[in-house]
Amino acid sequence: MTLPVSPTDLPALKQLRQSLHQYPELSGAEFKTAERIVSYLQAYNPSKVYTGLGGTGVAAVFDGKVSEGPVVLFRAELDALPIAETNTFSYTSVQDGTGHKCGHDGHMAILAGLGSLLHTQQLQTGKVILLFQPAEETGAGAWAVLQDARFEKELRPDYVFALHNLPGFPLHQVVLRKGVFAAASTGMVITLTGKSSHAAEPENGLNPGLAMAEILLSFDKLIADKTQFEDLTLLTVIHARLGEVAFGTNPGHGTVMATLRSYLPADLQKLKIRAEQVVAQTALRHGLQFGITFVEEFPATVNHPEAVGLVQEAGLALGLSVIEAETPFRWSEDFGHLTHRYPGAFFGLGSGVSQPQLHHADFDFPDELLPTGAVLFYQIAASILNS
Ligand SMILES: [Zn+2]
Numbered sequence: 001m002t003l004p005v006s007p008t009d010l011p012a013l014k015q016l017r018q019s020l021h022q023y024p025e026l027s028g029a030e031f032k033t034a035e036r037i038v039s040y041l042q043a044y045n046p047s048k049v050y051t052g053l054g055g056t057g058v059a060a061v062f063d064g065k066v067s068e069g070p071v072v073l074f075r076a077e078l079d080a081l082p083i084a085e086t087n088t089f090s091y092t093s094v095q096d097g098t099g100h101k102c103g104h105d106g107h108m109a110i111l112a113g114l115g116s117l118l119h120t121q122q123l124q125t126g127k128v129i130l131l132f133q134p135a136e137e138t139g140a141g142a143w144a145v146l147q148d149a150r151f152e153k154e155l156r157p158d159y160v161f162a163l164h165n166l167p168g169f170p171l172h173q174v175v176l177r178k179g180v181f182a183a184a185s186t187g188m189v190i191t192l193t194g195k196s197s198h199a200a201e202p203e204n205g206l207n208p209g210l211a212m213a214e215i216l217l218s219f220d221k222l223i224a225d226k227t228q229f230e231d232l233t234l235l236t237v238i239h240a241r242l243g244e245v246a247f248g249t250n251p252g253h254g255t256v257m258a259t260l261r262s263y264l265p266a267d268l269q270k271l272k273i274r275a276e277q278v279v280a281q282t283a284l285r286h287g288l289q290f291g292i293t294f295v296e297e298f299p300a301t302v303n304h305p306e307a308v309g310l311v312q313e314a315g316l317a318l319g320l321s322v323i324e325a326e327t328p329f330r331w332s333e334d335f336g337h338l339t340h341r342y343p344g345a346f347f348g349l350g351s352g353v354s355q356p357q358l359h360h361a362d363f364d365f366p367d368e369l370l371p372t373g374a375v376l377f378y379q380i381a382a383s384i385l386n387s
């Protein structure tokens, strides 16, 4: 098989990446970003474009010379983060407090680069779908796209692939893993309700402060006992708030929020139940009412061995360094909703050993990765649709 050549319009792709960076939008509000993508892709003459998928999502379909055949989907994310940028370059974010600090601007430009390759080097059979998904950072977007009736009816893929740039790994290195690639996680919101009173008469109220402290200590004990879980399982309290800032008031309500995380779904289920028991027992002992809700639920991203094999072959054919990650990554990724339903693989692409970490204020996607990602995706698609 002849190897694909790099997109011929790299300057335009780089410009696209930098303008996406300059105008970042938060999860679920990626309206201008989606418009920018749709208008950019027109140059590559896609067979069909879907908009408004699961909110702001965009899917561009590129038919092969014969449109019958497998459907291969590649995904990028539209959203940025509520993190203020500290970089000072010509394309610094113009949105106060918002920045592309996960490199989704680069992932989008890679997918546009794949569109460029599909336009200039049309595949033989089947279809390639470029999916630009909203709201990855909140875990809501992939699920919302799947709920859109058009997805299952008109787009239904046979394979799904996505990549994430990985700071700390050598530039262009492909990082694979069979089975679990990224952890499952969920946010837990606990509310405790007692009764407020004058701060001078605490005996007439019911202050949830001590119960909150006990819950925090019990959570610490719960997660320290590693013997009850099969694999890595974590609980991190991320927020706690008692009453209002009012020195005259004995507070009557409190909130605790935590992130629960594990590699295995069964461990997360067990942790959720144990954490709920801690809250219920503590609230009961203190005579408090309580509420528990789970938010931002991400399933584990579990890779299909055949799809991982296709990524590996493509990486090696292009002469890239390909390594297998020994353990899954601790962060979560909502692409797990797609790999749960369709055979697929999520993999890492090294973005440099000295690159600032994801979600750090000084992160910026390295443009050198644009052709690598686009050509790698194209090679994967070609191995399925040109054979
Ligand atoms: Zn992120």
Ligand SMILES: [Zn+2]
Pocket (backbone or CB within 6 Å): 077, 102, 103, 104, 136, 164
């Ligand atoms: Zn990300």
